[in-house]
Every structure is written in C-alpha cells, then in structure tokens.
Amino acid sequence: MRSTVQRSLITSTVFALVTTLPFSVTHAVADPAPDSRHVPLPDQFTTLKTGSRGMEVHNAKKRLKDLGFPPGNLSPTYDPALRMTVWAFQKANGLKPVDRIDAPTWQALLHPRRVRPLVAGGEPERTEIDLRRQLLTAWRGGKPVLVTHISTGARRPYCEKGHCGFAATPLGDYRVGVRVPGWSTGILGSMFYPVYFNGGIAIHGSTLVPRYPASHGCVRVPLHNALDLYRFLQPGVPVYVRRSEAPAERRPKAHGEQRSRIPKARPPKAPHRSHPHSSRPARSTGHRTGRDGGGRR
Known part of the structure; x- marks a missing residue:
C-alpha cells in the first residue's frame, strides 16, 4: 500500500512538471527531439x-x-475510450498499438513526436485520413487539434x-457535405453524428x-470523438484521404475472431433518435461520388 501511494505521488509530480511547461498541440506527434527515445523513466x-x-x-x-x-x-x-486513444497515440509515435500504457508509451508521453501532415500545402482547416496507420487528424490554423484512431473500409466484397458492394474508403480530395x-440507422448499421464527404x-x-x-x-471513429468532429467538420471543410508510407500494421489475430462478414456497429441500448433520412443517399460536395449511395457504415 505504501509503495502504491509513493508511485502515485511521484507520477503526479512528474506529470505536473511536464504539463505546466509551455506547450502547443503542434508538439503532439512528428520527428522526436535528439535522444528523446533514450530518456530514462522513473522505476x-x-x-x-x-x-x-x-x-x-x-x-x-x-x-x-x-x-x-x-x-x-x-x-x-x-x-475503452482510453484504450482506443492509446492506440492512436502509439501509432502516431511509431509504436505498435497495444492494449496498455507500457514503458515505451510512458516515454513517448513525456517526449512525444510532432504531427506530420499527410498533405503538403493543405488548407489550414482540414481533416486528413491516413488509411495505412488508421489515423484521422483534424487541423485548424495549420495546427493539429484532434488525432484519433479510426477503422476504414475492409477492402473486400x-x-x-x-445490398452488395466492395468495402473501400477511396483515396482522394473531398469536402464535407x-x-x-x-x-442514424440504416441497412448497413448505425452511425453517430455522421458527416458525409464522398457520396454515401x-x-x-x-x-x-x-x-x-x-x-x-465509412470512417469509423470512437464515440467520444464523434461530436467534436461533427462540430469541427462544417460543410466545405476539406477531407484528404491518403495512404502514408509508414509500414502497415498487421491485423491482430484475436481468438475466435470472424472475418467472413464485416461487423456491424450497433447503437447503445439507451434510447436514441433515428434520423428520418438516415437510409437515403447523402450528397457530397467532394470531387468524387461514392459507389454506394445508401451509405457505408
């Protein structure tokens, strides 16, 4: 018990020192400072x-x-929300996403990389979707303000x-529609605060x-980030879909995991409001139109 209290006090002190230093969200994720990977962590x-x-x-x-x-x-x-947030942070810092905050993750929290834009010369207010790392980054004023883990098209029929089609999130430049x-609940599942940018x-x-x-x-995001993204993604905001050059992550081989069907997302058991137009195709102001007008979850 005494050792647990000591650990908590030391951790609180370290984070207090770190978080009180001048900080900008631009320091969230890109090239690490010299020797930052070798900073010793407290035992x-x-x-x-x-x-x-x-x-x-x-x-x-x-x-x-x-x-x-x-x-x-x-x-x-x-x-669960922290679990997915940790995945995003680990991927953005070049770490393999795991279900825990381990020593490498603590080290990255103390000395994070900066966010590296996918699109050089992109508009100051935009959203970038990285299909390879399964990350979404919202930019405002040329600075990253929200980074989240995502799950995009499974790339299979x-x-x-x-209702048939090919599950894919196409590369390209689009705008919020x-x-x-x-x-909203439709044929392919339920969506929370959907923002259409490419047909359905x-x-x-x-x-x-x-x-x-x-x-x-579609680009699935954790529930706790959906409303913030909905507020940020106003009509006309650019949405860039790219595939970064970073090595692709391998799919986890969870015990008993079935991949014969694309899993559907379901709304929570609490009462929810279904939008009357949820099953209708959504128009987009993007450069392309989706091949599936009914919406893809």
Whole structure:
C-alpha cells in the first residue's frame, strides 16, 4: 500500500512538471527531439491496462488530452475510450498499438513526436485520413487539434440483405457535405453524428472501431470523438484521404475472431433518435461520388 501511494505521488509530480511547461498541440506527434527515445523513466512508472485505476490513469488521460488525443472523460479508470486513444497515440509515435500504457508509451508521453501532415500545402482547416496507420487528424490554423484512431473500409466484397458492394474508403480530395446530428440507422448499421464527404461515405462515431480496417467504406471513429468532429467538420471543410508510407500494421489475430462478414456497429441500448433520412443517399460536395449511395457504415 505504501509503495502504491509513493508511485502515485511521484507520477503526479512528474506529470505536473511536464504539463505546466509551455506547450502547443503542434508538439503532439512528428520527428522526436535528439535522444528523446533514450530518456530514462522513473522505476515507479507501472504498466496500465484495461481495469487499472488511480492517479496514474488520470494523469495519462490528461497528458493525452493536452497532446491533442482526446481520451473522453478524465476519470481515474482505464476504460475503452482510453484504450482506443492509446492506440492512436502509439501509432502516431511509431509504436505498435497495444492494449496498455507500457514503458515505451510512458516515454513517448513525456517526449512525444510532432504531427506530420499527410498533405503538403493543405488548407489550414482540414481533416486528413491516413488509411495505412488508421489515423484521422483534424487541423485548424495549420495546427493539429484532434488525432484519433479510426477503422476504414475492409477492402473486400460484401453482400448483406441484398445490398452488395466492395468495402473501400477511396483515396482522394473531398469536402464535407451533408451532416446528420445524433444516431442514424440504416441497412448497413448505425452511425453517430455522421458527416458525409464522398457520396454515401461518412466520418461517424461507432460502437465498433477495431484496430484494423473493418467498415463498409465509412470512417469509423470512437464515440467520444464523434461530436467534436461533427462540430469541427462544417460543410466545405476539406477531407484528404491518403495512404502514408509508414509500414502497415498487421491485423491482430484475436481468438475466435470472424472475418467472413464485416461487423456491424450497433447503437447503445439507451434510447436514441433515428434520423428520418438516415437510409437515403447523402450528397457530397467532394470531387468524387461514392459507389454506394445508401451509405457505408
């Protein structure tokens, strides 16, 4: 018990020192400073994982939020929202995404890389989608303000309830079109605050955002980031879809995982509002139109 209290006090002190230094979101993710990978960590830093509780979890959440990786609430519990936020941060810092905050992740939290834009000379206010790393970055004033884990098109044929197509999120330059508040439910699943940018393809919150591409073509984001992105992605904002040159992550081989069908996202059990036009094709002001007018979840 005494050692646990000591660890928490030391961790709090370290993060207090770090977070009180002058900081800008532009320091979130790109080339590391010299020797930053070799900065020794205190022995008191412990591995955090799902179910962990305490001040260390709270401090990690606060640090991620300050760096532009919103973790949802700042409770002292390692919840699913933090799990996906950690994936995003690890991928953005060149680490393999794992279900824990380990020593390399602590080190990256103390000395993060800067965000590197996918599009050179892109508009100051834009959203970039990296299909290879499965990351979305929202930029405002030329600075990254929100980085999140995503799950894009699974890149394979599908046929569900007479609705067939090829699950893909096409590369290209688009602009935000139709935006739908709240929950929408259609043939291919449910979407939370969908923002259409390419025909029936949208950026939307989902209850199912695995570490690998798994959607019918849409860009799934964790629920806790959906509303912020909806507010940011006003009509006409550019959406750039690219594939970075970073090595692709391998899909996890979870026990009993089925890949014969593209998993559908479902809304929470709490009552929700279905939009009357959720099953209708959404128009886009982008440069291309989606091959699937019914919307791809």
